[in-house]
Amino acid sequence: MSRVEVGRSYIxxxxxxxxxxxxxxxxxxxxxxxxxxxxLHVAFVRSPHAHARIVAIDALExxxxxxxxxxxxxxxxxxxxxxxxxTLAHFQGMKSAMQRPLAVGKASWQGEPVAAxxxxxxxxxxxxxxxxxxxxxxxxxxxDPATALDPATPVIxxxxxxxxxxxxxxxxxxxxxxxxxxxxxxxxxxxxGRHTGVTLEARAILADFDPAERRLTVYHSFxxxxxxxxxxxxxxxxxx
Amino acid sequence: xxxxxxxxxxxxxxxxxxxxxxRQSLVDFLRYELELTGSHVGCEHGVCGACSVRVDxxxxxxxxxxAVQCDGSRVDTIEGVAxxxxxxxxxxxxxxxxxxxxxxxxxxxxxxxxxxxxxxPNPSPEEIREALSGNYCRCTGYHxxxxxxxxxxxxxxxx
Numbered sequence: 261m262s263r264v265e266v267g268r269s270y271i272x273x274x275x276x277x278x279x280x281x282x283x284x285x286x287x288x289x290x291x292x293x294x295x296x297x298x299x300l301h302v303a304f305v306r307s308p309h310a311h312a313r314i315v316a317i318d319a320l321e322x323x324x325x326x327x328x329x330x331x332x333x334x335x336x337x338x339x340x341x342x343x344x345x346x347t348l349a350h351f352q353g354m355k356s357a358m359q360r361p362l363a364v365g366k367a368s369w370q371g372e373p374v375a376a377x378x379x380x381x382x383x384x385x386x387x388x389x390x391x392x393x394x395x396x397x398x399x400x401x402x403x404d405p406a407t408a409l410d411p412a413t414p415v416i417x418x419x420x421x422x423x424x425x426x427x428x429x430x431x432x433x434x435x436x437x438x439x440x441x442x443x444x445x446x447x448x449x450x451x452x453g454r455h456t457g458v459t460l461e462a463r464a465i466l467a468d469f470d471p472a473e474r475r476l477t478v479y480h481s482f483x484x485x486x487x488x489x490x491x492x493x494x495x496x497x498x499x500x
Numbered sequence: 501x502x503x504x505x506x507x508x509x510x511x512x513x514x515x516x517x518x519x520x521x522x523r524q525s526l527v528d529f530l531r532y533e534l535e536l537t538g539s540h541v542g543c544e545h546g547v548c549g550a551c552s553v554r555v556d557x558x559x560x561x562x563x564x565x566x567a568v569q570c571d572g573s574r575v576d577t578i579e580g581v582a583x584x585x586x587x588x589x590x591x592x593x594x595x596x597x598x599x600x601x602x603x604x605x606x607x608x609x610x611x612x613x614x615x616x617x618x619x620x621p622n623p624s625p626e627e628i629r630e631a632l633s634g635n636y637c638r639c640t641g642y643h644x645x646x647x648x649x650x651x652x653x654x655x656x657x658x659x
Contacts, residue, residue, distance in 0.1 A: 276595050283603030284591040286538020286578030290604060293537035381532075383523070460542045460550055460638045461604045 291464035291481045299466070300329055303385035305375040305392045307367030310401035311416060314366055314374055314394060322377055322391040327384040331392060332376045334364035341495045354426040357417035361495075366399070368416050467492075507571040511536070512580025520567045527551040527562030529570075530577060538578035538607045542636070549635035552608035553577050559615045578607035587614045589659075590652040599648035601639035609635050613649045622653055 264278070282288055305317075319331040343358035363374045377388035400414050407413055408423040415422055439445055459481065466479040476496065482488055504519040511534060518533055530536040530553065542550035544563050551562035554576040581587050587610055593599070600606045609632060616623055616631040623631065628649045629642065637645065 277598065279603075280595040280598070280600060281591075283600055283606050284594055284610065285582035286536075286607045287582075288603045288606075289537075290540065292531075292541065295535075383521070458638055459602070459604070460548055460636055461540070461602065462542065 290461050291466055291479050292461075294466055294479050296466065296468050300378050300380065301382040301385045303377050303379070303382065303389040304373035305377065305389045305394060307363065307370060307372045307374055307394075307396075309367060309396055309398050310370045310403065311399040311414075312367050313397040313399060314363065315397050316395040317375055318393040318395075319375065321393075322388040325379075325384070325388050325391060327380040328377060328388040329380070330376075330378045331388065332362065332378070334360065334362040334374060337362040337376070338364050340498075342497070344491055344495060351426055351428070355420050356425060357420060367396075505568050505571075507568055509570050509572060510574040512576060512583065518567075522566065522568050524567045525563050526553065526555070526560075526565040526567050526570055526575070529567035530562065530575070533567075536577050536579050538582075540604050540607065542604070547634075547636070548605070549608040549612065550605050552611045552635065554581075554611060554615075559611050576611075578610060581611065581614065589655045590614055590617070590649070593648040593651040593655065594645075597644045597648035597651060599640065599644040601637075605635055605637045609637070609645055613645075613652070616649070617653055617656065621656060623649070625650065 279288075314334070317333050319333070322328055322331050338360060341361050343360040345356055345358050347354040347356045357368065361373070362376060363372050367374060374394060375389070375392050377385045377392065379385035379388055402408055402413055402416055402423060413423065417423075461481050464479075464481045468477045468479075469475070470477070476492060478488065478492060480488055503522075505522055506517070506519050508515065508517045510516070511530070516534065518529070520529055520533065524533075527539050527541055530539050531541070539553050539562050540550040541563060542548035546561045546564040549561070552559050553562045554560070555565065555570060556573050582591070590610060590613060594606065594610065599609075612632055612635050613628070616628065620627060620631075625646050628646045632642065632645060632649075
């Protein structure tokens with residue numbers, strides 16, 4: 261297999277990737293392949309509702325399960341990890357609610373994690389998650405962007421004021437005059453599916469905190485590790 | 501929490517004896533108990549093919565088979581296939597055609613393609629696509645994979 265050779269011109273050449281050999285032999289190292297000493301696994305209890313208040317979380321049975329090390333809920337997590345606001349600085353005026361590792365008080369989307377069960381194996385963690393009982397008060401869900409700003413529509417994140425995340429209006433020339441003078445005006449509504457990365461390797465993260473050196477090492481299936489270093493550092497800054 | 505069951509099987513040519521939970525999938529057994537991490541877990545419901553392994557010569561989904569079902573069987577994973585060299589030309593063809601990007605689907609692709617070439621030494625591109633239709637790639641796409649399998653078939657035809 262090829263190696264980068266100093267002095268060789270690669271322009272116009274088809275070069276075999278140096279990493280291909282180990283990936284073709286089953287010797288790649290993906291996040292879930294990494295095993296660390298005293299490693300624990302986590303499973304999440306997630307909201308089945310798009311919008312619901314968390315009335316109570318009963319974790320007694322899960323905590324008592326052999327092999328379960330801890331059950332963490334939103335309040336406990338918030339005391340060690342700050343939230344994160346996923347806005348882009350170059351989109352001025354963009355709003356987003358604070359995202360926390362675990363929901364505090366209410367869930368704002370279906371699948372939002374509300375409790376984390378930590379155990380000796382993933383199977384045991386899932387056993388524990390199945391034994392966490394959450395009492396929900398279901399709130400009205402907002403699922404239609406076309407009516408999301410109507411006065412009658414509930415505001416999902418009251419601290420943001422309304423349900424508008426971002427508005428951008430671009431205009432050039434005189435579109436109104438162009439429409440008036442056009443021979444034919446066609447009007448159509450376009451919809452498109454949500455676009456997101458769907459890698460075959462599932463989302464995975466492995467974190468190793470060394471309290472002696474106050475050093476956090478994170479293994480993560482992610483394309484921008486420097487961004488995640490910043491998010492982890494900010495979120496855990498009071499603890500590390 | 502569950503009682504364990506003793507199983508003995510042959511994995512990549514070596515005898516293996518373990519006690520396993522009846523609920524443990526074959527791919528979890530291979531990955532967690534035997535540390536054979538070349539078989540990957542993608543969808544966990546038999547769709548993506550990343551966990552493909554051979555059991556008694558047949559390519560199966562490691563996530564849809566339980567470890568206890570393999571008692572007495574012979575299991576081959578990508579690590580074993582790479583060690584014996586039986587698919588060296590196929591691996592080389594994948595490298596030359598750059599038929600992989602992240603490499604997560606690659607072990608399953610190789611085992612499925614190796615199985616196809618054993619049954620159909622000179623498959624058409626359509627037959628290759630059909631044979632690999634249960635192995636998902638989410639980054640490179642399939643053209644290079646089909647080209648790699650064709651290249652390996654041609655190499656074997658000349659051998």
